[in-house]
Amino acid sequence: MTTTLTKGERTKQRIVEQVAPLFNAQGYFGTSLSDVLEVTGLPKGTIYRYFESKDELALAAFDFAYARLRERFAKAIRENKNTVKRLLAIITEYSNLLEDPYLYGGCPIFNTAVEGDDAHPVLLQRAREAMDEWRKMIHITIRNGKKRKEMKQVNEDEVASVLISSIEGAIVMAKLYNDKKHIRRTVEHLKSYVQSTVAA
Amino acid sequence: MTTTLTKGERTKQRIVEQVAPLFNAQGYFGTSLSDVLEVTGLPKGTIYRYFESKDELALAAFDFAYARLRERFAKAIRENKNTVKRLLAIITEYSNLLEDPYLYGGCPIFNTAVEGDDAHPVLLQRAREAMDEWRKMIHITIRNGKKRKEMKQVNEDEVASVLISSIEGAIVMAKLYNDKKHIRRTVEHLKSYVQSTVAA
């Protein structure tokens, strides 16, 4: 049951979708309003009708990109009941991030973190919250796994840190070289880590 | 054997030193010439006397920051003859990156990679070369370790990828949260990974 959107809501949505990959790939500073105009084909006035500033647009773009990210992970979790498989699916999903047409610029959370605090403090805060949420998802997954005896008595936060840091780093490496082999290597490593160290 | 610098060379050097942390923390787009003037206290003309553009200055800043980084690792290698100790020392050194007053903004290679290639293609290329060099250092370290039977018959590139990705990711996590525990966790993980999987 899809909600019907007004014309304006659709336009707003379209702007966000078109603009999200821009901000994600080029950053807040690196994306100018004229980039936005170009990619949307809209005049300035229309953009400002829906977003009262570049800041707000960047926020909306981040939220869109992050929602997309989360949905991918939620699906990986949803479709795998066994905890070990779940973690492996998450790793796989993560490693396919750059394939997503909205996320070819990498992980919006990480990109925001790197651009740092001078760019847009509110956005950075949003990134923190997103990362919190995302770490919690892994935390809970592992905790449930421990309850079900599918996982060893590992520290959930530590495992989450390791998984996230490693793949995020690998994604940036892949971006740097424009070569996904770095992701593949890290994925292999993490899979065997999960199986040997985390799985029961 | 200290080379004597002319006054001009010293000024240029000073500019680079003052400006490098700026570019590293705020990125190429995020650093404006007026930031540069402010941090150096120099008039516009003087900057342009030594650097013909912001691009060139950014390049010099990157080179400075990377040289600093490399020196830290070179020292870690130099001071440890045993290969396992070397790798562990590298990991430790890496994890202390944010302590360096010139590198509190994180790893210049990674930051450049994330800002992407719209910002400054030449700079990105430099980052790639730096990363190549850095991976080679690890590669050689491991290869030597294998020769000396201090390492298992692991794939050098894979280990390098894992080490670098993981810590780089952890550094960004630490930046995001302004909390180094994420580095600590990843370091623990990597140390035990090295000892159990890489070390002979």
Added chain:
Amino acid sequence: MTTTLTKGERTKQRIVEQVAPLFNAQGYFGTSLSDVLEVTGLPKGTIYRYFESKDELALAAFDFAYARLRERFAKAIRENKNTVKRLLAIITEYSNLLEDPYLYGGCPIFNTAVEGDDAHPVLLQRAREAMDEWRKMIHITIRNGKKRKEMKQVNEDEVASVLISSIEGAIVMAKLYNDKKHIRRTVEHLKSYVQSTVAA
């Protein structure tokens, strides 16, 4: 004999009433269409349905404010048969201008005069006509007074100039300081001027 207004006419009237104090207090340039939307709560289309431009709206607002002003003076004249009392009543009425909820921004004629003719030449012309009319009211009042021997043989235009300039000036002073004592002082002065110099 109240004329019945259609719904549209009432809407138009309401817009003018809500907008008149805005234009009067902030001026033509200082009042934007979004101010108009905000104060009326109406959508853009509706405003443009009733007024074909901001200019026309400003004109209507001026006319409304001026009509209000004139009615106050007309009443002061109507209710006082003796000429001296009439002039004194006019002075008093004038001095209460800022109390009127539609005129807290001051005298629309004067405000328009000060904003000058770059803003809106037609509006300035309207202000001139309003001032003409207003001066004529005083002129006639005095002339009648002279006929009835209630006034000395003063020059009507001179007295009008003095009265109007003085109070208008005082109103601006009051606005500047947000303090009506400047009006009070000028009023005292003018009353004694009228009684000693103008009255027979």
Added chain:
Amino acid sequence: MTTTLTKGERTKQRIVEQVAPLFNAQGYFGTSLSDVLEVTGLPKGTIYRYFESKDELALAAFDFAYARLRERFAKAIRENKNTVKRLLAIITEYSNLLEDPYLYGGCPIFNTAVEGDDAHPVLLQRAREAMDEWRKMIHITIRNGKKRKEMKQVNEDEVASVLISSIEGAIVMAKLYNDKKHIRRTVEHLKSYVQSTVAA
């Protein structure tokens, strides 16, 4: 002994001089940056090199115009030792305001007061201070006159209010009609007021 100005200081000064009549005649809202560029013939960058915002420029323009005004009055006072003559000279000087090439737009204090508080609160505050100073000048003039028995025991503030309000009002009238006869009439009135009511 004229102070030597640097080139930059001269440019800044020139901008202020060229821009002051603009702001005075058209107001803060009515004067756009492109007006400023046109009248100065300078590019944007140059304006912003010397003034960090339109606000600051407007302030400088006001200060310049007011300084000019004050100097005129100071001269009238300086050149007349007798208090009655002083007041009459002030009135005359006031009435010639519109002749000044920098002040053809009228009195900057009054114009600022009319444009009101929404335009530029700091500017309005400056106008208040200017008016305070100006009232004080008259106040002191009269007080001295009283001491020297050249004036009756009038209330200084009341006389100041009357003089200022009346002429200011007359100046606006003159602007409205583009006809100085309104100033002349008010001047006559005030002169006889001074001689009959204020002078000893």
Added chain:
DNA sequence: CATGAATGAGAATTCATTCAT
């Protein structure tokens, strides 16, 4: 040489107005 002055392209944003449904 050294440096402050000048430059103008481009950034973000607001505006009054017109269009389409």
Added chain:
DNA sequence: TATGAATGAATTCTCATTCAT
């Protein structure tokens, strides 16, 4: 008819760079 959507010119301001003294 009513109204939200679309428009683009104009506004304020920043930037990297070049010039002139």
